[in-house]
Amino acid sequence: MTAAIDLATIWAFIIAFAVFVYxxxxxxxxxxxxxxxxxxxxxxxxxxxxxxxxxxxxxxTWLVLGGGGLMAAFPLAYAVLMPALYTPMIAMLVGLxxxxxxxxxxxxxxxxxxxxxxxxxxxxxxxxxxxxGIALGAILQGVHVEGRHYGGGWWDxxxxxxxxxxxxxxxxxxxxxxxxxxxxxxGELRDKAYHLGWYLLFAMLGAIGAVSIATxxxxxxxxxxxxxxxxxxxxxxxxxxxxGVTVLLxxxxxxxxxxxxxFLSLALFALSYAGLGISMYPYIVPQSMAIWQAAAxxxxxxxxxxxVAVLIPLILSYxxxxxxxxxxxxxxxxGYH
Amino acid sequence: MFExxxxxxxxxxxxxxxxxxxxxxxxxxxxxxxxxxxxxxLWLWTGREVFINLFNYWLxxxxxxxxxxxxxxxxxxxxxxxxxxxxxxxxxPVVGPLMGxxxxxxxxxESGFLxxxxxxxxxxxxxLHFLAxxxxxxxxxxxxxxxxxxxxxxxxxxxxxxxxxxxxVAADWLKVIFNPSFPFRLVHMVLAAYLTTALVVGAVxxxxxxxxxxxxxxxxxxxxxxxxxxxxxxIQILAGDQHGLNTLEHQPVKIMxxxxxxxxxxxGAPLILFGLPDExxxxxxxxxxxxxxGSLILKHSPNAPIxxxxxxxxxxxxxxxxxxWSFRTMVxxxxxxxxxxxxxxxxxxxxxLYQTRLLHIFAMAMGPAGFIAVxxxxxxxxxxxxxxxxxxxxxxxxxxxxxxxxxxGSSLLAFVIVYFxxxxxxxxxxxxxxxxxxxxxxxxxxxxxxxxxxxxxxxVGATAHGAAE
Numbered sequence: 001m002t003a004a005i006d007l008a009t010i011w012a013f014i015i016a017f018a019v020f021v022y023x024x025x026x027x028x029x030x031x032x033x034x035x036x037x038x039x040x041x042x043x044x045x046x047x048x049x050x051x052x053x054x055x056x057x058x059x060x061t062w063l064v065l066g067g068g069g070l071m072a073a074f075p076l077a078y079a080v081l082m083p084a085l086y087t088p089m090i091a092m093l094v095g096l097x098x099x100x101x102x103x104x105x106x107x108x109x110x111x112x113x114x115x116x117x118x119x120x121x122x123x124x125x126x127x128x129x130x131x132x133g134i135a136l137g138a139i140l141q142g143v144h145v146e147g148r149h150y151g152g153g154w155w156d157x158x159x160x161x162x163x164x165x166x167x168x169x170x171x172x173x174x175x176x177x178x179x180x181x182x183x184x185x186x187g188e189l190r191d192k193a194y195h196l197g198w199y200l201l202f203a204m205l206g207a208i209g210a211v212s213i214a215t216x217x218x219x220x221x222x223x224x225x226x227x228x229x230x231x232x233x234x235x236x237x238x239x240x241x242x243x244g245v246t247v248l249l250x251x252x253x254x255x256x257x258x259x260x261x262x263f264l265s266l267a268l269f270a271l272s273y274a275g276l277g278i279s280m281y282p283y284i285v286p287q288s289m290a291i292w293q294a295a296a297x298x299x300x301x302x303x304x305x306x307x308v309a310v311l312i313p314l315i316l317s318y319x320x321x322x323x324x325x326x327x328x329x330x331x332x333x334x335g336y337h
Numbered sequence: 338m339f340e341x342x343x344x345x346x347x348x349x350x351x352x353x354x355x356x357x358x359x360x361x362x363x364x365x366x367x368x369x370x371x372x373x374x375x376x377x378x379l380w381l382w383t384g385r386e387v388f389i390n391l392f393n394y395w396l397x398x399x400x401x402x403x404x405x406x407x408x409x410x411x412x413x414x415x416x417x418x419x420x421x422x423x424x425x426x427x428x429x430p431v432v433g434p435l436m437g438x439x440x441x442x443x444x445x446x447e448s449g450f451l452x453x454x455x456x457x458x459x460x461x462x463x464x465l466h467f468l469a470x471x472x473x474x475x476x477x478x479x480x481x482x483x484x485x486x487x488x489x490x491x492x493x494x495x496x497x498x499x500x501x502x503x504x505x506v507a508a509d510w511l512k513v514i515f516n517p518s519f520p521f522r523l524v525h526m527v528l529a530a531y532l533t534t535a536l537v538v539g540a541v542x543x544x545x546x547x548x549x550x551x552x553x554x555x556x557x558x559x560x561x562x563x564x565x566x567x568x569x570x571x572i573q574i575l576a577g578d579q580h581g582l583n584t585l586e587h588q589p590v591k592i593m594x595x596x597x598x599x600x601x602x603x604x605g606a607p608l609i610l611f612g613l614p615d616e617x618x619x620x621x622x623x624x625x626x627x628x629x630x631g632s633l634i635l636k637h638s639p640n641a642p643i644x645x646x647x648x649x650x651x652x653x654x655x656x657x658x659x660x661x662w663s664f665r666t667m668v669x670x671x672x673x674x675x676x677x678x679x680x681x682x683x684x685x686x687x688x689x690l691y692q693t694r695l696l697h698i699f700a701m702a703m704g705p706a707g708f709i710a711v712x713x714x715x716x717x718x719x720x721x722x723x724x725x726x727x728x729x730x731x732x733x734x735x736x737x738x739x740x741x742x743x744x745x746g747s748s749l750l751a752f753v754i755v756y757f758x759x760x761x762x763x764x765x766x767x768x769x770x771x772x773x774x775x776x777x778x779x780x781x782x783x784x785x786x787x788x789x790x791x792x793x794x795x796x797v798g799a800t801a802h803g804a805a806e
Contacts, residue, residue, distance in 0.1 A: 054452025057407055061448045064414050065440045071417060072437040075429025075504070082418025082425070083738040089419055090748045093412045094755050100408035101759050104401045104782075108766035148426055148502070154744040296430040297506040304434040311441040318449045325453055325460050 007302065008295035011073040012284065014308055018069055020273055022062035024266055029056050031177020033099050033125020034170060035196065036118065043332045044189050045118060051184040051330045053103055058319055060096065072304050076148060077284040077294035083150040084143040085135045085157055092131035098124030126170065133169025137162030140279065141218050142287045161214055168207035172269060175200040179261035184330050190258070197253050197261055204265075205246060208272055212239075215279060219287060222279050235278055242271050339746030345737045347745040348420040351752065353719075355412050357712050358756050362406030364711045367481055367527065368534025369399050370474035372561075373454075377470050381463060386777060387553045394554065394775035395538070398767060400455050400782045405763050407448070412752070420745060424726050424736035431497055431505045431513060432487045439483035447476035455782045478527065485526055489519035491727050492718065493587045505727070517587050521580040522718075528573045529714065532674060533707025535565035539677075540704025543697035545774040550691050554775035559700070560690060567678035574671055578634075584721075585635055588728060590649050591721030594660035596631055597621040598645040606631035606643035611665070614658045619646065621661075655723040663716035670710035677703050 029052050039045055052059075071078045082089060098120040106117035138157035145151055178200050181193035216223040226235045245267045252260035284291045295301060339347065373395055380388035414436070417425050425433075453461060453469040461469070496512025497505045507513050542559030545552055585592045592598075597609045599619045608630030612621035629639040636643065646654055677699055684693045722728050726736040738745075 054456045057404070057451055058445065058448040060407065060411065061440065061444045064411060064444055065437075067414050067418070068433065068436045068440045071425055071429045072433030075426050075433055078418045078429060078433075079422035079426035079738075082415065083422050083740055086419055086738075086740065086744055086748070089415055090751060093415060094751055096411055097408040097755055097759055100411075101404050101763060104404045105762060105766060107782075108401065108769065109762075148423075149739045150422065151739075154740065296433065297500060297504065299507045299510070300430040300434050303507065303510050304437045307438050307441050311445075315441070315445040315449065319445070322449055322452050325457050 007298060008291045011301055012291045015066065015069050015073060016277060018062055018066045022066055023269060025059035025062060027173045028176035028180040029059050030125045030129045031173035033121050034129060034174045035177045036122040047185055047189060047330050047332055054326045055322060056103060058322065073296050073301055074284055074294040075296050077289060080145055080150045080285055084152060085138055086154050088131040088135040088157055092128045095124040095127030095131060129170045129173045130166045133166035134162045137165030140286060143285060145285060145288045161218060164214060165211055168211050171200065171203045171207045175204045175265050179265045183258050183262045186329050194253060194256060201249055208242065225279060238271055238275050339742045342742040342746055344740055344742040344745050345734055347742055347749055348737050351420060351745065351749040352416065355416065355752055358760060359409040359413055360711060360715060361708045362402055362409060364530045364533045366399065366403050366406055367477040367530035369395060370477045372534055373399060374470050374474040377467050381467055387557055390775050390777060390779040391554050391558055393779040393781040396781045398770050401763060401766055420738050421736050422738035427504050427731060428727055431490060431507050435483050435487040439480055443476045443480035443483065447473050481527055482523060485523045486514050486519050489522045490516045492722055493518040494727055494730060518583055521583045524576050525580045528569055528576055529711050531565060532569050532573060533711055535562045536703050536707045538562040539566065539700045541771045543700035546691055547694065547697045552774055556691055563681035566674055567682045570674040570678045574675060590653065591655060593646045594655045594657045594721055595664040595717060597661045598643060600647055601645040603642045605629040605640040608634060614661045616657050655721050660717055660721045663713040666713035667710045667717060670706045673703060673706060
């Protein structure tokens, strides 16, 4: 029994890790799509696209790992959550289709001005980001479970709280996108990204604040988790660290240190994500299903764990290599297309 | 909207629709990735420019097709949860890890090296670039390995137990992975992917040869594609026959539906070539049949008894007309491919491979044949598994999510609209790329001239910026 408990906990961290890597990697990528309308100039748009064209596909693979891993390791949670999040999931998939094909299609259309795939890229990115944020909010507020099934209706996910988390994630991804552009571009494009970075940082802080204030009202468990003694000794460092990272980010933006803002924004995401973890653990479906209830039989957890242990380090190393190959600033004339 | 519809039927329609649109891209990219690896190897080995021109030509097409495969594939990986939640709960512990391994060993490998393959020749040099191409090609094959293992387990489950919660639990992972139908299905599908790609390459080559018989690129690709059809089509027919015998052993009811055998034949069954299967009347109307041939093919003996659907309770029948017709479509395509291969061999022997217009027209017409055969084959095997998701153990009606018809219907409608927009555009772009003949100095998706990449020619003008960094 002890072994099974350990395996479920290990797997909870693996899934959380996969989802976080996805957020880190596809977040800036979706953020670029969200910011796209603010860069109407075709040359700028080509540069923005080229800054992620070689890596976007790898970024989205982490989403497949998150989904596939959830099905393998926590099949019951996957079976309950997916129908509960039905509409946001379908919306996310539709969004990802449009933005994914835009990477190649926009170079293939003969209509070079007012490219329809630029609209698909923006719309798809925005829809996917919003849907992911809404799904997160819908999970946090809890879903209705009956036996081994989802027991609610197909609009239960839609609440003011889930809309709030949806918008918060859009803002967060946009911040990642802007700071990515600061790192990867030069000249006027970078100046504009710096300018956007300021606004988006404050919007992101507002979003973090709003979600943090709203979460304890969802359920008394969240309030106790964060504010009761002695938990507060462990939870208090999170907001303090957010304040610290914010100071560093402001300094980096003010001094125009190109590389810091992106990584500090990722740190903000990591802290927010840790906050989510503190709220949810050990539940995988908040308030109704702990990770041990949802975990797959030991033989499944053990079998896939071997692969994860061997392959994830390998995957991270060749992914790092791919980023390294394309590490330089992207210039209009050195376009891949 | 969709009130009063059957949610399970809508969910099945959604799976069939999204799967049919998805499968053509993996089938194409498995073959094309290997073909690209061969072209690049030939370029590195011989240094002939025609090979790098063809490589860059097909790489652009690969980039568009691969992107479409990726996005339609993400849909598949979430559909198990959205529409088939009960299946995910019960079969997830077995099927989930197989798909998890697919992601870890194949998807990451493909996507990790894809960027370098598409855009990185100049940055990493030809040898490392070739490594990236090979990794992508290997990734597509590993992907086929795992997903076909998962599918085959649903067809011929093995190595499992059932726990107190009603979940399938793997008792022996090797038996799960190498379940009885897996080796046959894997061989049949990989060969199908190679044939599908060869037919597309051959059709594009033929199209350009019809306009100009002297173009070097089209000549090389047409010749390569026709060799592939000549050699692989007969092997595929043999592999299909073996796969069929394996199905007879493990899923006899599927064979009954494929053959239209409603009645048992104690003294040798006929081979029904064509006819109209009528499920209600339990007979094939207007059947054109060859006596004893069915037993000869299935049991290799003309008088061997063969059981029919009359030995199976009706609630366990798969939909017979679909299975019957999709099977004939696949087999028909297979024999046409064999015909194309033999025809090309004959013209090659006579030295008129590049001049025989009839062959070129035939090859062009056969361009989509691989896709038709792949979809028809999958329809046969998946429909023939009904009414079960895990054959004999978990019924399709017990596999669906607890969703009302409007939810499933709306998402189906959304996917239909989105796929028609995206696929119409994608096919237009693919045809546009194929309509231009490959030419000397062909550029890849990166727009970089590859001879610079090899470091042979000094960087010239605006194309040199990437290498300077």
